[in-house]
Amino acid sequence: MNDERSAPLLEGGAASLVDAPTPTRQMNSGIHRNIHQLSKDVYHVLDATTDHTADTQLAAGYAMHIGGELAKATVKRDTPRQKGKLWASDIGKRCLRQHWYNFNEPQYGAKLNGYTKFKFLYGNILEEAVLYFAEEAGHTVTHPQHMVEHTLNEDWTIRGRIDGVVDGHLIDVKSTSSFGYKRYKDGITHATDSFGYIWQLGYYTQFNTIDPVPKDGGFIWIDKQNGHIKYTPVALPNRDAIIIRATNIIQAVDKSEGDVVRGYCPEPYGKSGNEKLPIGCAYCNFKQRCWRDSNGGKGLRTFLYQQGPIDFTEVKREPKCLEITT
Numbered sequence: 001m002n003d004e005r006s007a008p009l010l011e012g013g014a015a016s017l018v019d020a021p022t023p024t025r026q027m028n029s030g031i032h033r034n035i036h037q038l039s040k041d042v043y044h045v046l047d048a049t050t051d052h053t054a055d056t057q058l059a060a061g062y063a064m065h066i067g068g069e070l071a072k073a074t075v076k077r078d079t080p081r082q083k084g085k086l087w088a089s090d091i092g093k094r095c096l097r098q099h100w101y102n103f104n105e106p107q108y109g110a111k112l113n114g115y116t117k118f119k120f121l122y123g124n125i126l127e128e129a130v131l132y133f134a135e136e137a138g139h140t141v142t143h144p145q146h147m148v149e150h151t152l153n154e155d156w157t158i159r160g161r162i163d164g165v166v167d168g169h170l171i172d173v174k175s176t177s178s179f180g181y182k183r184y185k186d187g188i189t190h191a192t193d194s195f196g197y198i199w200q201l202g203y204y205t206q207f208n209t210i211d212p213v214p215k216d217g218g219f220i221w222i223d224k225q226n227g228h229i230k231y232t233p234v235a236l237p238n239r240d241a242i243i244i245r246a247t248n249i250i251q252a253v254d255k256s257e258g259d260v261v262r263g264y265c266p267e268p269y270g271k272s273g274n275e276k277l278p279i280g281c282a283y284c285n286f287k288q289r290c291w292r293d294s295n296g297g298k299g300l301r302t303f304l305y306q307q308g309p310i311d312f313t314e315v316k317r318e319p320k321c322l323e324i325t326t
């Protein structure tokens with residue numbers, strides 16, 4: 001899954017418009033591949049000097065899945081969240097206030113626009129591509145989009161679909177920018193995990209009922225700009241920690257807004273005295289609502305820097321670039 005892909009598109013429950021069969025995912029007979037060699041093996045298949053004969057039946061199966069993703073991208077997605085159902089991606093989101101908005105005031109969330117959905121779509125297509133080439137290279141891919149469901153109590157369940165199991169390892173595919181790839185290619189840690197990927201994968205790894213049990217969990221990273229691929233294993237949270245996290249979310253959504261603290265604090269920007277939103281808030285759909293009391297009650301002020309827009313909660317010295325506050 002790509003690093004900015006929305007949970008509703010992943011796990012919201014709308015069925016694919018194309019009921020594609022699971023691709024024929026056969027391991028090349030007699031070959032036992034090691035997931036740590038995945039990128040080398042995939043690049044070998046793709047190398048212009050390699051004489052490789054594609055499994056066209058396998059490719060057709062993946063093409064059906066890609067067709068399903070294309071069709072699914074056009075489906076309307078504005079159903080409010082229902083109390084009682086958590087998605088696996090929710091476990092990764094550490095800000096309880098964000099959960100509160102999702103369940104109680106979804107009308108204040110920024111809507112998914114066409115180009116964002118298009119961005120998610122090609123992340124999904126890349127995921128299919130990397131799993132296809134993994135199989136062409138002799139790796140075993142099983143349990144694509146397998147549902148992992150856990151009943152927390154009589155009122156709440158957690159659900160989510162895994163990307164698959166490769167060579168016995170439960171994997172999550174993340175396509176990212178070159179900047180993100182550099183950040184993660186040597187392994188993701190809780191310190192670098194701005195989007196809660198580790199918790200989501202932890203849920204899948206701890207609560208799946210796959211037989212045989214996957215050995216562990218890890219990420220397949222794809223650099224969208226340069227085509228680099230890398231598998232990295234990761235140390236994952238245990239069941240108890242995941243249950244505690246889910247319980248905290250459930251309790252928070254039944255409180256009032258003011259009783260649910262923000263998950264992040266503004267951070268200084270340079271030495272100007274200005275303060276900006278941290279990365280955890282920058283991608284939050286509710287940032288305008290949540291920080292409406294910033295800048296003395298005027299709300300967030302957004303300035304367009306060379307590296308992209310930056311949201312300020314406090315401006316003591318006017319930035320020397322265009323203000324694009326909405």
Ligand code: SF4
Binds near residue numbers: 101262264282285288
């Ligand atoms: S803007 Fe930040 S603090 Fe507010 S809900 Fe979103 S993630 Fe939480």
